[in-house]
Amino acid sequence: MTVTTDPARETLLDAILPHVAFDGWSEAAFRAAARDAEMELREARAVAPRGAVDLASDFHRRGDRQMAEALRAERLDDMRFRNKVARALRVRLDVAGDREAVRRASALFALPVHAAEGARLIWGTADAVWEALGDPSDDINWYTKRATLSGVWTSVVLYWMGDDSVDQQATDAFIDRRIEDVMRIEKMKARVNGNPILRPFVKPFEHLGGMVRPPARMPPVDLPGHWSTGE
Template sequence: MTPLPDPRALTLLDAILPHVAFDGWSDGAFIAAVDECGLSLAQARDVCPRGAIDLAVLLHTQGDAAMVSALSSSDFSDMRFRDKVAHAVRLRLDAVNDKEAVRRGSVLFALPHMAPEGSKLIWGTADAIWTALGDTSDDINWYTKRATLSAVYGSVVLYWLGDDNDDGQATTDFIDRRIENVMQFESFKAAVNKNPLLKPFSAALAQLTSCVKAPSAPASDLPGSWKTPR
């Protein structure tokens, strides 16, 4: 279970958002938020050691939590699986209350030294979607599903940031096209695996990838594990 954020961090997040639109996720915006909350800088740093960066991360993870909550009450009875994934991505965008804060966040996490953090956040969103949709894979597919959806979600966010239409239909259509691309790739993989001419290659690859296992314990901060075949 994901631990609940410190209430002081949530207060700081609410306070910093109006400043982010003008100053980005910067030290200046963080200090302004601290002043408004009546905290000392030392108290604020105790909650957010990296300042505004930690609040940008919190904004993203709160969006993931809102999406998971919305998914839990969604009716999937008449949806194909691709539609479920597209619906989840749409709900994740709908969870954003401050588009400019996300825009500024995309700039922050595009910086070379912040790119690993940004990739981790997108991976977390993809993982939250697959987990909420009941994914039970425990092998290489655990990784490929999340890697593929991470690429989809990253491109969707960039498109959505540039979509100024009020109805969001252009973004919805873009999501559907990207999900369709993923389905085409999955069909291609299935065709390759069934091709008798490629059977030796497929068997060797399957033997290799059988060593890869999904994360089995939250105690490690590594994304997965490698087990030696017996």
């Protein structure tokens, strides 16, 4: 997953984080970030037209990028796949760093006006995990894997925000339980597919699912006049 970042927005993001714990991802925090970054407010508005909302989205995407970079540096080849997914989720929580910033962002994207973007960010995290783990899916499984992991990630974040156990051990155990639940579903699907009685009923749906393709990836663009929202 290739994302072009704007250095000016990165500067604003770094500047707003100390204010988020007190003011949330708000207009007051955005103005304080512009002041701390020594930017005129109108310049900051040109960089982040939606103010703190843009920076909250950038904060989430930065975590996805940091997770992918961290996973590339680890040796995961000998791990079972469920353990790879669990490790990816733990790394994603680790790079999130500031729990209060995550808590405030969760509250922001729970608002109806921002809920659609919040859903896209969660999907983006699930996509980043599967991409980092080398998911080869090119049919409907591309969507079902990300949809399932989006649900897992949402519940993990909610649990983690309230976890006061030592080194978040309770969150680690929760991740393992959630992934085990998913694996039970996969085992059930395998049993259905292997059942000679049910197989004739399942096969048409498999054929239809095989016709579904993931969205085309846009290649990196580095040309004059190119504009990207970073999504």
